[in-house]
Amino acid sequence: MKTSLPVAIMTVIALLIILDFFVVDSASVQWIKQSGLVLRSWGIVISAFAMGLGAVNLLRRHVVAISRRETDAFYSILLVGSMIVMIVVGIASGSTSPVYDFLFSNILSPASATMYASIAFYIVTAAYRSFSARSLESWVLLLTAVIVMLGKAPIGAAISGIFPVASDWIESIPNTAGMRAIMMGAALGVVSNAIKMFLGLDRTYLGLRD
Amino acid sequence: MSLDMGVWVAGLVTLAILSHVWKENPFYRIAEHLYVGISAGHAVVMAWGNIRDTAVKPLTEEGQFLWIVPIVLGILLYARYFKGISWIARFPVAVMVGIGTGVAVSGAIHGDFSQQISATIKVGSVNEILLLVFVIASLSYFFFSRDLKGPLSSVPQLGKVVLMVAFGAAFGTTVMGRMALLIGRIQFILGDWLGVMK
Numbered sequence: 001m002k003t004s005l006p007v008a009i010m011t012v013i014a015l016l017i018i019l020d021f022f023v024v025d026s027a028s029v030q031w032i033k034q035s036g037l038v039l040r041s042w043g044i045v046i047s048a049f050a051m052g053l054g055a056v057n058l059l060r061r062h063v064v065a066i067s068r069r070e071t072d073a074f075y076s077i078l079l080v081g082s083m084i085v086m087i088v089v090g091i092a093s094g095s096t097s098p099v100y101d102f103l104f105s106n107i108l109s110p111a112s113a114t115m116y117a118s119i120a121f122y123i124v125t126a127a128y129r130s131f132s133a134r135s136l137e138s139w140v141l142l143l144t145a146v147i148v149m150l151g152k153a154p155i156g157a158a159i160s161g162i163f164p165v166a167s168d169w170i171e172s173i174p175n176t177a178g179m180r181a182i183m184m185g186a187a188l189g190v191v192s193n194a195i196k197m198f199l200g201l202d203r204t205y206l207g208l209r210d
Numbered sequence: 211m212s213l214d215m216g217v218w219v220a221g222l223v224t225l226a227i228l229s230h231v232w233k234e235n236p237f238y239r240i241a242e243h244l245y246v247g248i249s250a251g252h253a254v255v256m257a258w259g260n261i262r263d264t265a266v267k268p269l270t271e272e273g274q275f276l277w278i279v280p281i282v283l284g285i286l287l288y289a290r291y292f293k294g295i296s297w298i299a300r301f302p303v304a305v306m307v308g309i310g311t312g313v314a315v316s317g318a319i320h321g322d323f324s325q326q327i328s329a330t331i332k333v334g335s336v337n338e339i340l341l342l343v344f345v346i347a348s349l350s351y352f353f354f355s356r357d358l359k360g361p362l363s364s365v366p367q368l369g370k371v372v373l374m375v376a377f378g379a380a381f382g383t384t385v386m387g388r389m390a391l392l393i394g395r396i397q398f399i400l401g402d403w404l405g406v407m408k
Binding site for chain 1 (some may be wrong): 215216217219220223224226227230231239240241242243244245246247248249250251252253254255257258259260261263265270274276277279281283284285287288290297300302303304305306307308310311312313314315316318319320322323326328329330336337340342344345346347348349350351360369370371372373374375376377378379380381382383384385386389391392394395398
């Protein structure tokens with residue numbers, strides 16, 4: 001009951017939603033459409049509770065670090081403090097309150113943009129260390145990357161008008177073709193994995209190892 | 211130079227995070243922990259907003275008692291913290307995975323498979339013919355069941371080259387996207403904050 005019932009529930013729900021997507025809208029199958037709609041909105045609510053689970057885990061980890069007075073406890077205090085302030089202000093005064101807006105606009109938003117921006121350095125240094133143009137394929141990858149980068153920067157167009165045109169062509173034809181093939185392969189992977197889950201062959205999502 | 215406290219905080223946070231490019235330091239770690247704490251807090255506030263607007267309000271204000279089910283399932287997720295009854299958390303997880311799998315499989319079959327095929331086989335121009343050839347070549351490279359021999363062996367080879375072009379384009383686009391963000395942050399520091407650039 002502890003294992004087979006959750007697998008059965010998961011399978012029935014997944015099949016209902018798949019059916020909902022593929023059956024033609026008519027009065028005889030209205031219950032499938034209705035069930036699909038209700039289940040998807042339930043998913044939003046349960047996922048929201050799961051988000052709280054993540055926050056509780058994060059809090060537990062850092063509260064333990066503070067109570068044990070670990071060497072990095074100061075940073076844990078900052079994390080827990082900022083998290084609690086954000087939650088209390090957000091729930092008590094709403095996400096449009098001035099304090100919430102200050103924290104969002106002046107810490108969260110710039111920090112997020114800077115984190116993503118700083119990845120540029122690591123991508124380039126990792127590429128420098130790992131890309132070695134020894135074969136035809138690696139030459140193709142390097143050349144394509146350089147053409148696309150020059151095509152998207154003003155300096156590329158200043159050197160030659162070919163770069164923006166070549167960059168656009170690469171993105172719309174070979175890039176689309178490669179990504180489309182990957183997408184189709186991944187779609188088959190999704191379906192085969194779902195079948196494994198329906199048959200109870202993959203139960204790792206329940207925290208079980210087979 | 212700006213006199214706005216918010217701009218100063220944003221500028222200092224930006225500098226602290228960028229300082230990690232040099233090496234890890236206490237300023238970076240302060241900004242990092244503030245970022246994680248505020249992000250997690252924001253996620254909780256957004257999640258609470260979803261629960262309140264989607265389930266609690268219809269339940270309490272409109273008497274839609276069916277919303278008790280996802281609320282109870284959501285609460286049951288926290289059973290994992292109690293030894294002996296932690297297995298109960300498997301039920302809401304199963305419901306979530308079922309919904310996720312159903313949505314993912316529908317999207318995969320429809321959007322990622324059949325629609326991609328119908329978009330690929332519509333050929334009219336030279337570019338569309340090339341697109342079809344490139345997709346078939348790339349798919350043949352993923353076909354591991356049987357080795358293609360003779361003249362057909364060049365098809366997966368072409369597929370490998372097409373995939374390398376796609377990876378190169380993805381790499382170039384990612385780097386340029388990150389560069390655009392970096393330029394934005396530098397403009398903020400030099401323009402909005404320090405006022406040395408217009």
